[in-house]
Amino acid sequence: MSSPRWRPVDLAREHGLSTQAVRNYEEAGILPPARRSPYGYRAYSETHAQALRAFLALIPGFGHATATAIMQAVTEQRIEQALELIDAGHVQLRQDRLTLTAVEHALRDLAAPEPATGSSFVGPLARRLGVRPATLRKWERAGLLRPRRDRTTGYRVYAAADVRDAQLAHQLRRGGYSLGRIALLLDQVRTAGGVEPLEATLADWRTRLTRRGRAMLAGSAALHAYLTESSSLRG
Structure with a gap:
């Protein structure tokens, strides 16, 4: 994972969210686990920022529940299952x-x-x-x-x-x-x-x-960017 440089408030401000919402997304598995400082503060990275962008971009086309399931599958490295959910949405x-x-x-x-x-x-x-x-x-x-x-x-x-x-x-x-x-x-x-x-x-x-079809394309593009970022860091 890339060097942490995002605070919860930084991720929240970009999308007009509360910091608690960002924490909730992490706890739900929508975002990967954050690193913690010696004092227990969360420290996010660009990977987390892209994960949040992907999740929010997926919602308009796939709905909140399916977007959540997609991101949880990605967080747990169940990529095939995430892609199956996207396929089902297009079907x-x-x-x-x-x-x-x-x-x-x-x-x-x-x-x-x-x-x-x-x-x-x-x-x-x-x-x-x-x-x-x-x-x-x-x-x-x-x-x-x-x-x-x-x-x-x-x-x-x-x-x-x-x-x-x-x-x-x-x-x-x-x-x-x-x-x-x-x-x-x-x-x-x-x-x-x-x-x-x-x-x-x-x-x-x-x-x-x-509109929904275009939103699916936008959400898939954001998810692709997140997967590419995550793969490059793991590689």
């Missing part, structure tokens, strides 16, 4: 992009004339979406779905429009939208008779995915 981003495309397709279907057939019951619809029947009932209570009741059995019957609403709700939930926001959007679609109210939402979603 998830790719899946989210595919989800957005699916939502766009669902919206095009929603805009099409409703077919006379295609009704379903709660069990088959839940299996089709890969959710529990209780989830569909929760969505109904939140105003997302409005199935009719069979007069004889009392069972919920989802018409073709309800099925499409459920598919759209499922996709938007996958995109991170709250039940209340989805209910409002579906109400707007029903009232407006079209999907125009969702266009801004989808544009915002795509912008957030792009």
Whole structure:
């Protein structure tokens, strides 16, 4: 490790953190252990500074929990595991992009004339979406779905429009939208008779995915710089 020259306050000031936060990151294994002076004071190095930069750069793209797990793996020299976590993040981003495309397709279907057939019951619809029947009932209570009741059995019957609403709700939930926001959007679609109210939402979603992808690149670059620094010092 390089010659220590950073105090906890020095690392903290660079990022607007408290000194206690820096100590907490070290104790959590996000930063490697610091050297101690004869009086017990922590003495950090440029390696610690780069580790902290890497951690903070990883958070916007991968989230706090995954960024923590990545840095802990690096601190413990489990580099392959750290890289697997990064790979998983990119896989998830790719899946989210595919989800957005699916939502766009669902919206095009929603805009099409409703077919006379295609009704379903709660069990088959839940299996089709890969959710529990209780989830569909929760969505109904939140105003997302409005199935009719069979007069004889009392069972919920989802018409073709309800099925499409459920598919759209499922996709938007996958995109991170709250039940209340989805209910409002579906109400707007029903009232407006079209999907125009969702266009801004989808544009915002795509912008957030792009921002997340770039944040992943920035975080990976910072982690690469940290790994390079650490390897050169160990070598």
